[in-house]
Amino acid sequence: MVKKKKVIYHGREFIIELLDNQQIQIDGYVFSPKVVQQAENRFKVTFGKYSFILEKINGKFYLEGEEVDINIRPYIEVENSIINSNLPKNSNVKAPIPGKIFQILVKEQDIVKKGQELLILEAMKMRNRILAPISGKITKIFPKPGDNVFQDQELISIMQNSKE
Amino acid sequence: MTLQSVLIANRGEIAVRIIRACRLQGIYAIAVFSTEDQYSLHVKLADECYSLGSGTVQETYLNIPKILEILEKSNADAIHPGYGFLSENADFARRVEENGKVLIGPKSEIIDYLGDKIKAKTIAAQVGLPTVPGSSGYITTLEEAHEIAEQIGYPIIIKAAFGGGGRGMERVNEQSTLESAFEGCQAISEQFFGRKEIFIEKFIENPRHIEIQFIGDNHGNVIHLGDRECSIQRANQKLIEEAPSFLPRDEINQLGIKVCELAKNLGYVNAGTAEFLWKNGKIYFNEVNPRIQVEHPVTEMITGIDLVVEQLRVAAGQPLTYVQKDIRFSGHAIEFRINAEDPHTQNLPQSGKITQVIIPGGSNVRFDTFIYPNYVIPNNFDSLIGKLIVWARTRDQAIIQARTALRELTISGLKTNLELHQAIIETREYKRWTISTEFLNQINIAKILRNYEYMKIAAISQVMELFKLTPTKSVTEIQTRPTRNLWRESARREQVR
Numbered sequence: 001m002v003k004k005k006k007v008i009y010h011g012r013e014f015i016i017e018l019l020d021n022q023q024i025q026i027d028g029y030v031f032s033p034k035v036v037q038q039a040e041n042r043f044k045v046t047f048g049k050y051s052f053i054l055e056k057i058n059g060k061f062y063l064e065g066e067e068v069d070i071n072i073r074p075y076i077e078v079e080n081s082i083i084n085s086n087l088p089k090n091s092n093v094k095a096p097i098p099g100k101i102f103q104i105l106v107k108e109q110d111i112v113k114k115g116q117e118l119l120i121l122e123a124m125k126m127r128n129r130i131l132a133p134i135s136g137k138i139t140k141i142f143p144k145p146g147d148n149v150f151q152d153q154e155l156i157s158i159m160q161n162s163k164e
Numbered sequence: 165m166t167l168q169s170v171l172i173a174n175r176g177e178i179a180v181r182i183i184r185a186c187r188l189q190g191i192y193a194i195a196v197f198s199t200e201d202q203y204s205l206h207v208k209l210a211d212e213c214y215s216l217g218s219g220t221v222q223e224t225y226l227n228i229p230k231i232l233e234i235l236e237k238s239n240a241d242a243i244h245p246g247y248g249f250l251s252e253n254a255d256f257a258r259r260v261e262e263n264g265k266v267l268i269g270p271k272s273e274i275i276d277y278l279g280d281k282i283k284a285k286t287i288a289a290q291v292g293l294p295t296v297p298g299s300s301g302y303i304t305t306l307e308e309a310h311e312i313a314e315q316i317g318y319p320i321i322i323k324a325a326f327g328g329g330g331r332g333m334e335r336v337n338e339q340s341t342l343e344s345a346f347e348g349c350q351a352i353s354e355q356f357f358g359r360k361e362i363f364i365e366k367f368i369e370n371p372r373h374i375e376i377q378f379i380g381d382n383h384g385n386v387i388h389l390g391d392r393e394c395s396i397q398r399a400n401q402k403l404i405e406e407a408p409s410f411l412p413r414d415e416i417n418q419l420g421i422k423v424c425e426l427a428k429n430l431g432y433v434n435a436g437t438a439e440f441l442w443k444n445g446k447i448y449f450n451e452v453n454p455r456i457q458v459e460h461p462v463t464e465m466i467t468g469i470d471l472v473v474e475q476l477r478v479a480a481g482q483p484l485t486y487v488q489k490d491i492r493f494s495g496h497a498i499e500f501r502i503n504a505e506d507p508h509t510q511n512l513p514q515s516g517k518i519t520q521v522i523i524p525g526g527s528n529v530r531f532d533t534f535i536y537p538n539y540v541i542p543n544n545f546d547s548l549i550g551k552l553i554v555w556a557r558t559r560d561q562a563i564i565q566a567r568t569a570l571r572e573l574t575i576s577g578l579k580t581n582l583e584l585h586q587a588i589i590e591t592r593e594y595k596r597w598t599i600s601t602e603f604l605n606q607i608n609i610a611k612i613l614r615n616y617e618y619m620k621i622a623a624i625s626q627v628m629e630l631f632k633l634t635p636t637k638s639v640t641e642i643q644t645r646p647t648r649n650l651w652r653e654s655a656r657r658e659q660v661r
Contacts, residue, residue: 009621010579012508016625024622029615031622035630043631045623050616052623059636063620065522065574070624070635
């Protein structure tokens with residue numbers, strides 16, 4: 001069975017496929033990494049003549065000594081599953097990646113529909129459109145255009161429509 | 165005379181380098197810094213430091229009145245301009261001289277003279293150095309331009325006589341575009357350098373960049389310290405430099421002798437570099453850089469001479485420590501410029517906090533830098549954050565040294581071009597030493613880097629999948645977050661009160 005995943009590696013997105021025979025496909029290239037656990041939190045991964053040491057120290061990953069910023073998610077859009085599940089009354093929209101607020105397209109007290117564009121977050125020279133996860137009223141906008149935001153920082157609060 | 169104290173009108177790794185040489189000579193080292201640089205290593209290491217305030221480089225490190233004022237106030241005997249900034253500014257040198265201070269570099273009139281490309285070419289030709297075919301003087305009319313272009317053949321390059329920094333140069337491939345290029349170059353020359361003089365040279369396609377290091381004293385002695393090759397460049401910026409070059413030893417010596425003669429004829433005192441272009445067995449003089457160069461450590465590694473210490477000695481009027489026959493060349497040295505640039509995104513400069521640094525060691529490994537853990541790289545300056553220099557008996561062994569050291573060198577917190585260097589030294593062209601200034605345009609480095617990144621992602625993903633591991637989400641600091649401007653804040657408070 002092929003498992004598709006979305007990988008965010010140092011702020012950039014890649015789609016990977018975990019193939020059956022422990023092979024990994026990235027952008028059409030197939031890799032066969034050989035992994036050896038050398039210590040509890042130390043792994044040696046070999047691809048032919050290339051090898052990498054991956055360590056986990058205090059919860060963080062280090063590849064060849066350098067701190068790794070990686071986030072692996074299921075490929076299926078997360079947003080849909082949130083919309084279809086039982087939602088809390090109030091929903092906070094968070095920054096999916098660190099970046100800079102390029103533009104805010106709504107104002108407080110606006111009524112928005114789910115899927116509507118709320119703001120544009122600029123990260124790694126790419127503009128990411130942040131969409132409303134639910135329909136409702138904007139109760140609070142935290143950042144201003146031009147602000148730098150951390151990953152998971154709260155950006156916008158939406159109060160769900162009572163009729164939904 | 166001995167120098168008691170030296171003001172260093174620079175920042176970054178070269179300021180640190182100069183402070184070290186001052187210490188070795190028992191000289192009191194005085195630093196200047198812009199507010200953005202207040203936590204930089206050169207400020208920490210200096211014996212005394214003065215603020216240049218906050219602002220652009222024009223308002224700080226290029227601010228001649230302010231630096232002269234600090235020179236006066238600090239009572240320094242001499243000033244070292246390093247490279248870049250004011251290092252080739254004849255007007256600055258003149259004003260330092262007028263204030264009765266020593267500029268650690270050649271005299272202002274020599275900087276002036278060498279800044280005129282035609283004069284430099286003429287004096288090089290006088291000592292028998294081959295120069296690039298072209299106009300023997302400035303040209304003012306389009307007719308002259310056509311005439312010379314016909315003589316030397318296309319492609320040609322039109323250059324502003326007082327140009328620099330890659331500006332004011334126009335390549336012309338054929339007669340039909342000569343007129344527009346000629347007028348365009350004249351306009352740029354007048355706009356940026358205030359002078360209309362231009363000249364024409366044959367365009368040398370993908371040459372190799374060779375240079376000769378020399379140093380002279382006040383007693384009529386000039387010696388050369390061999391050559392360097394700096395062909396690995398990106399957008400006219402050197403990236404990897406090595407010494408010696410591929411030229412046969414006797415050819416290097418012949419060039420060196422002529423360069424020394426040129427320097428003697430000029431009355432050149434202090435360190436300088438004569439640059440050459442090499443193509444198909446022919447070498448052409450290009451220009452003289454009247455300052456210490458970024459890549460001086462490779463020469464230090466193969467000669468065992470501390471060039472900055474020699475600069476300080478000759479600036480104090482002392483004779484050179486060495487005569488030509490003392491100079492012995494041994495082994496091979498390579499320098500890698502470590503830049504805070506992301507090679508995956510068109511080399512965009514990065515700024516941010518250094519979270520971790522692991523500096524490689526072992527014998528014959530040197531790392532000149534101003535970064536340390538928790539240091540925040542300001543975004544106002546150029547992206548050079550360190551220079552890794554390795555030495556070994558042969559070039560092949562030096563590449564092995566480099567591979568090991570580059571792998572060990574770890575800088576976390578912002579992106580660097582470390583992987584670019586790792587990719588370059590594994591190419592067949594680099595190993596076989598068949599490189600030119602067009603190397604990075606001819607080799608598909610982006611593809612090598614991308615494959616390397618895919619392997620890293622595959623490696624991490626596989627471990628996460630097989631061992632059901634995930635890293636705890638770390639709140640990474642925004643890389644573009646500006647540092648607090650304490651000076652501006654306090655100035656604002658003052659105004660409020």
